[in-house]
Amino acid sequence: MNVQQVMETVIQDSCGDQRLPSTGDVLVAGEAGMKVTGIVTTYMATADVIRQAHAIGANLIITHEPSFYTGADQLDWVQQDPVYEAKRKLIEECGMAIWRYHDYMHMAQPDRIYTGLIKELGWESRQVDYPYPWIYEMDSLKLRDLAEELKQKLHMDVIQIVGNPDMTCSRIGILVGGGSLGLGKESMPMELMREQNLDVMICGEITEWTLCAYVNDAAMLGLNKAMLIIGHERSEEWGMKHMADWLQPLVGEIPVHFLDAKEPFLYL
Amino acid sequence: MNVQQVMETVIQDSCGDQRLPSTGDVLVAGEAGMKVTGIVTTYMATADVIRQAHAIGANLIITHEPSFYTGADQLDWVQQDPVYEAKRKLIEECGMAIWRYHDYMHMAQPDRIYTGLIKELGWESRQVDYPYPWIYEMDSLKLRDLAEELKQKLHMDVIQIVGNPDMTCSRIGILVGGGSLGLGKESMPMELMREQNLDVMICGEITEWTLCAYVNDAAMLGLNKAMLIIGHERSEEWGMKHMADWLQPLVGEIPVHFLDAKEPFLYL
Numbered sequence: 001m002n003v004q005q006v007m008e009t010v011i012q013d014s015c016g017d018q019r020l021p022s023t024g025d026v027l028v029a030g031e032a033g034m035k036v037t038g039i040v041t042t043y044m045a046t047a048d049v050i051r052q053a054h055a056i057g058a059n060l061i062i063t064h065e066p067s068f069y070t071g072a073d074q075l076d077w078v079q080q081d082p083v084y085e086a087k088r089k090l091i092e093e094c095g096m097a098i099w100r101y102h103d104y105m106h107m108a109q110p111d112r113i114y115t116g117l118i119k120e121l122g123w124e125s126r127q128v129d130y131p132y133p134w135i136y137e138m139d140s141l142k143l144r145d146l147a148e149e150l151k152q153k154l155h156m157d158v159i160q161i162v163g164n165p166d167m168t169c170s171r172i173g174i175l176v177g178g179g180s181l182g183l184g185k186e187s188m189p190m191e192l193m194r195e196q197n198l199d200v201m202i203c204g205e206i207t208e209w210t211l212c213a214y215v216n217d218a219a220m221l222g223l224n225k226a227m228l229i230i231g232h233e234r235s236e237e238w239g240m241k242h243m244a245d246w247l248q249p250l251v252g253e254i255p256v257h258f259l260d261a262k263e264p265f266l267y268l
Numbered sequence: 269m270n271v272q273q274v275m276e277t278v279i280q281d282s283c284g285d286q287r288l289p290s291t292g293d294v295l296v297a298g299e300a301g302m303k304v305t306g307i308v309t310t311y312m313a314t315a316d317v318i319r320q321a322h323a324i325g326a327n328l329i330i331t332h333e334p335s336f337y338t339g340a341d342q343l344d345w346v347q348q349d350p351v352y353e354a355k356r357k358l359i360e361e362c363g364m365a366i367w368r369y370h371d372y373m374h375m376a377q378p379d380r381i382y383t384g385l386i387k388e389l390g391w392e393s394r395q396v397d398y399p400y401p402w403i404y405e406m407d408s409l410k411l412r413d414l415a416e417e418l419k420q421k422l423h424m425d426v427i428q429i430v431g432n433p434d435m436t437c438s439r440i441g442i443l444v445g446g447g448s449l450g451l452g453k454e455s456m457p458m459e460l461m462r463e464q465n466l467d468v469m470i471c472g473e474i475t476e477w478t479l480c481a482y483v484n485d486a487a488m489l490g491l492n493k494a495m496l497i498i499g500h501e502r503s504e505e506w507g508m509k510h511m512a513d514w515l516q517p518l519v520g521e522i523p524v525h526f527l528d529a530k531e532p533f534l535y536l
Contacts (some may be wrong), residue, residue, distance in 0.1 A: 005460055028348065039321040044481060047488035069482040070454045077455040081462055145290045160533045166353040178475070186338045187345040194349055205475055207446070208500035208532065213312060214351055216532040219314035221354040229533075232476035264484040265428045265497075266366065266416045267535065 003060055003097050004032035006039065010062070010101060011252050014108040023103045029088075030097025031076050036060045036254050041244050043126055043237040043261040045098045047090055052259050055093035061098045064105065064113070064240050064246075065232075073100070105239065112246075113176055113239030120238040121153055127198075128171075135196050136172045142225050143167050143200065150202070154234050156181060158267040163219045163226025169199035176235040177204040180211065190214045193225065201227045204235040234263050271328055271365045272300035274307065277518050278330070278369060279518045282376040291339060291371045296335050297356075298365025304328045305453050305523050307377055309512050311505040311529040313366045315355055320527050322362035329366045330515075332373065332381070333500075341368070353508065354444040380514075381444055381507030388506040389421055396439075396464075403464050404440045411468065411494050420469070422502050431487045431494025437467035444503035445472040448479065461493065466479050469495045472503040502531050 001009070007027070011019070029139055038058030042049050045063040054060050066073045068084060078084035091098065101223040105112050114133040118124055128135040138146075144165035151159050173196065175189055182188035182202035189211045193201055206229055218225035237260060269277070277297070279287070306326035310317050313331040321329050336340045346352035347480055359366065373380050380490035382401040386392055396403035406414075412433035419427050443457055445530060448471035453505065457479045474480055474497055486493035505528060512526040 025435070044477075046481070047485050065477050066481070069458060069478055069485075071477060074455070077459055080531055082491060083458075083462075083486045083489065083493070086491065087485055090489070123421065144536060151536075159536050160428075161536055162532050162534070163535060178477075187342070190337060190349070190351075191345055193352075205472055209312075209333050209446075210337060210531050213314070213334070216280065217315050217350045217355055221351065221358070223350060225351070243514075264430050264480050265432065266430070268412060268419075268427050268429055268433060 003034045011104050014104045025103050027099050029091045039256045040259050041240045116239035118243035130169045140170045142167050160229040162215045171198045171236050173198040173201045180204045186210050204232045271302045279372050282372045293371050296366050297359045307524045309508045310527045330369050384507035384510035408436050408438045428497040430483045439466045441466040441469040448472045454478050472500045
């Protein structure tokens with residue numbers, strides 16, 4: 001199979017014949033006609049991921065997020081940028097193709113980023129019937145124990161929270177990646193918390209003047225609300241991990257590996 | 269003085285006769301004609317700040333950030349919201365007026381949020397000549413020592429970083445609050461790092477797919493780049509702290525106090 005065939009196979013499996021008129025899911029490096037020797041799935045094609053992919057014989061990275069630091073992988077501002085140039089050189093030396101698989105992955109029914117995360121958490125039986133895989137009902141537990149569970153299962157050293165660590169919670173929302181910014185509507189995560197009577201929202205990206213301020217006030221006003229911030233990468237990496245399992249049978253003999261792009265943060 | 273007179277005095281002192289045709293700097297609670305008995309300055313009028321302000325006899329809070337969880341304090345979505353209703357009740361019980369002073373504060377020359385932060389850090393002599401107060405030149409030091417200095421001076425328990433804690437740095441950028449999101453241009457913080465040859469960017473808000481990914485790749489590619497994330501509140505609170513000093517002489521006998529809205533996060 002060549003790169004084009006792999007891309008088509010993945011999109012077909014995700015969304016059938018549906019095609020977006022405009023999408024960020026583009027080949028940002030390599031040629032569509034390249035014969036694929038091995039595939040790596042990952043949250044982000046960082047420099048380390050590119051090196052590791054090359055070392056295990058892969059020449060196609062399927063990345064969920066951009067490779068060149070803006071939402072649409074814009075290249076107007078990167079000319080003569082030393083970071084861009086060093087990365088581009090590495091990509092060329094490795095003969096690597098990089099395809100972004102983002103919009104079609106979230107468009108799949110159900111959203112395959114959530115499917116991977118829920119599998120990693122083992123929360124399949126906790127999912128509440130709702131149009132999106134956003135709501136989970138747990139046996140009542142303390143917020144700090146929920147944070148501990150996430151730290152262990154998602155391999156995190158530190159978790160950032162808003163609220164009282166000793167509050168009990170059972171109705172939990174999850175908005176992964178940039179979804180916790182509201183998908184174009186700042187109030188969306190707060191309206192979801194209210195309408196679904198959620199105690200806790202687990203978030204990818206945040207801004208401090210929206211949900212964070214709402215939950216902070218709620219806690220100060222004696223309402224049972226909290227948020228757990230696991231970040232964009234830790235909330236979405238698992239969709240790409242479990243992609244390796246469903247992709248392998250679709251590409252026959254081509255080896256498929258997942259590489260963890262890893263949380264970008266250290267906590268000092 | 270009444271609330272209207274205090275607002276006018278602050279704007280006049282900040283920006284002279286300049287007035288914005290449209291601004292989020294509005295009175296979100298109370299009446300313009302209220303006689304002011306005491307003023308509190310703060311980053312955000314949280315429920316705790318409102319209670320504390322009332323306890324010390326203030327009836328006007330000057331807040332930098334919104335009170336009702338969206339950038340423009342929109343009220344269409346909050347009707348029958350339990351957090352909003354509880355906060356509105358507290359505000360009314362305390363007879364509190366709340367005025368947002370954000371746009372005019374950043375418009376002042378120099379931007380008074382930066383002035384407060386730089387005073388708190390004691391970095392006045394480090395500032396590099398540039399159209400904005402964004403660039404600082406230090407004696408070479410390790411990133412982990414810079415993080416330690418910020419933790420001590422800005423009263424933080426934990427600081428989130430990207431990059432190698434042992435790298436040395438001397439040219440440092442600061443983009444406070446939402447400014448580190450690029451002020452409408454995702455690539456702005458990266459272009460600033462490149463053009464000003466910055467080793468480290470100290471950030472308020474972040475998104476993981478932009479500057480964070482850029483710095484992460486740069487570190488992996490052997491370039492001397494890092495970021496320190498202090499957050500929106502910890503980067504902007506100090507402008508409101510030092511506002512109390514310059515506001516006091518403008519309002520005569522009315523007592524002016526700063527109240528720290530405090531970092532909303534705990535780290536587990």
